Amino acid sequence: MSRLQAREITDADQARRLVEERGLSHVKVGMFDIDGVMLGKYMGREKFFSALEKGVAFCDVVLGWDSKDELYDNVRFTGWHTGYPDAPLRILPESCREVPAEGDMLLFLAEFDGRAEALCPRGVLRRVLARAAELGYTARAALEYEFFLFQETPESIREKGFRHLRPFTPDMMGYSMLRSSVHGELYHDLLGMAEAMDFPIEGLHTETGPGVLEAAIAVDEALAAADKAALFKTFTKVWAQRRGLMATFMAKWSPDYPGQSGHIHLSLREAAGGRSAFFDAAAPDRMSDVQRHFVAGQQALMPELLAMLAPTVNSYTRLIPGFWAPTDATWGVENRTTALRVIPGGDAAQRVEYRLGSADANPYLAMAAAIASGLHGIEHRLEPDPPVTGNAYDRDHPAHQALPRTLWEAAQRLRGSAAAREFFGDDFVEHFAATREWEERQFRRHITDWELERYFEII
Incomplete structure (x- = not known):
């Protein structure tokens, strides 16, 4: 044997x-x-x-x-x-x-x-995928994460009070072949660890900012993809610390650099026959009716489910114009300034990229929100607003596309969402909303450096 x-x-x-x-x-x-x-x-x-x-x-x-x-x-x-x-x-x-x-x-x-299964993040995603199966679909997903590396240790960052941290590499060098070649051994080490632990990385490169990398995890069935994303985040931090480095998946660690995203690429396939439910060669941008309704549902419920995709106080510092993060529930075709980016392709590649999520989100809950909202659109045959062409940041959008601006507001929108209760259950919605309210209350107990510098002497 x-x-x-x-x-x-x-x-x-x-x-x-x-x-x-x-x-x-x-x-x-x-x-x-x-x-x-x-x-x-x-x-x-x-x-x-x-x-x-x-x-x-x-x-x-x-x-x-x-x-x-x-x-x-x-x-x-x-x-x-x-x-x-x-x-x-x-x-x-x-x-x-x-x-x-x-x-x-x-x-x-x-x-x-x-x-406890009612509150289990993996259980929440399983229930959403069961709903997809009832509608005749399976979901495939791939997540990509931006994360910063620092030449620091858990001890040194605390000794420094989390200030004046030393990035792994200096300067703004996105897609740098220089950086990836000079540190080739480290890159290969991370790629090898990901292969060994079955969350293979299909793309790894520097992003804009000192010491920031972006990793795209290979596509899989949605539940397996969430497992892989959650393990990737944990063991990338382990991998870094074992090498005298630190990795952070905070949504935004510095006001000087773009935040860190956790983009989700999603598609549905027909359970009977296995064909793409999103691809229609004869339709504009190859978007089938199913994909159009799916995108419409994601757009409609984005303001209500934002807490599941931006779950920390820090998440909301990322959602500002001009820093590669969406600020309204917009969509477009191959448009990286919108919250939802439809990517035309063939049967295997037609998909939507949910660009709203930040790197600090729980992968199970972020994916559950992204898929459930799409299924809501299919079930109710919703139609999306007109797609955005050009820069989504430089124009006004309808009031219903506005996203909550704080974690507290997002928690209230989630608590009041009938769709969230239908897909995730009352127990989960009440518990998760309460935990986000707690998170905001913890933040309000503290005095920031900005407040001290601004008010201490002059007011």
């Missing part, structure tokens, strides 16, 4: 066999929380074997705290009032991956089960 490979695993029996073949005493098990932060632990071999059959439990505080481990005081699902009980999770054998930096170590993903 041939030795199994990690990416060949499809069921619990094969997972058990692979662990035994490698003689592992422990494996890694991880899941993604509401902010897209990966949490997990090393799990002993026998406990893992049991968890494959019966599931495992984590303290549900992981759904009740923020990205700094501060406990929410405004959510119903868990808290001091519930005593923070365990929440069940199921292991996903088919998610098995190598962990290149740890010898023969294996990583398995898990997702929340039981009551």
Whole structure:
């Protein structure tokens, strides 16, 4: 019997066999929380074997705290009032991956089960994809991320108070062959890690800004694409720190440079026959009726679902004119100044790029919002506004295209969205909106350097 490979695993029996073949005493098990932060632990071999059959439990505080481990005081699902009980999770054998930096170590993903499934980011996306299947479609997706690299460590950035950080490389050198060649070994190292962990990168280049890179992850079925994006963000940070560097996926770390995007390329295919549901060779820009309705739904619901694509206070510093980020719910054909960019192509390439999302978004929730809004358009046969040609920043747009300007406003729009409740469920909408309100409240407790410099002496 041939030795199994990690990416060949499809069921619990094969997972058990692979662990035994490698003689592992422990494996890694991880899941993604509401902010897209990966949490997990090393799990002993026998406990893992049991968890494959019966599931495992984590303290549900992981759904009740923020990205700094501060406990929410405004959510119903868990808290001091519930005593923070365990929440069940199921292991996903088919998610098995190598962990290149740890010898023969294996990583398995898990997702929340039981009551907690209503809040599980991966579960939210699964429910949206089930809705697509009911309509006769499968979704394919690819995410691309911009991220900055710094010659810093977790200790040095704190010693500096997160100021005067040293980028990995200087100056504005987008698409630089010089930079990628001088640092070729590092690029190859990242590309190799991505291949080994099954989130292959099909494009990697410098972007505009000191030390900024953009990576395009290869297309896959939507749920697998979200897994790959979430793992890419986590293990790119691991990869960087192991090399004395730091990577950040903040939406905007400096007012002097463009923000960091998390663009989502999406297409639907017909479940029966496998043809593109978006491609029509005879239609203008090859947009089928289905794609036109899909884009219309994305445009219509963008203001209501923005919190799922721009989930932090920092996200909204990116959404300003002239910095390659959209400011209204606009669309156009091959137009990078709009929020939605329709990309004409053949059966395999006709798609829409959802350009609104920032790099700090949870990939599962960002993709769920982008797909659900498109399905809403198909179900209601919505028609989009006229496409924008030219510069979307230099013209006025209808009031209904305006996007929320703060996280607080976005949370209120989400909480009041009937479509969000229909696609994601009341429990998720109430919980996620509350967590975003908490995030804004945390921000309001702090005095910024800008306020001190502006008001301390003169007012």
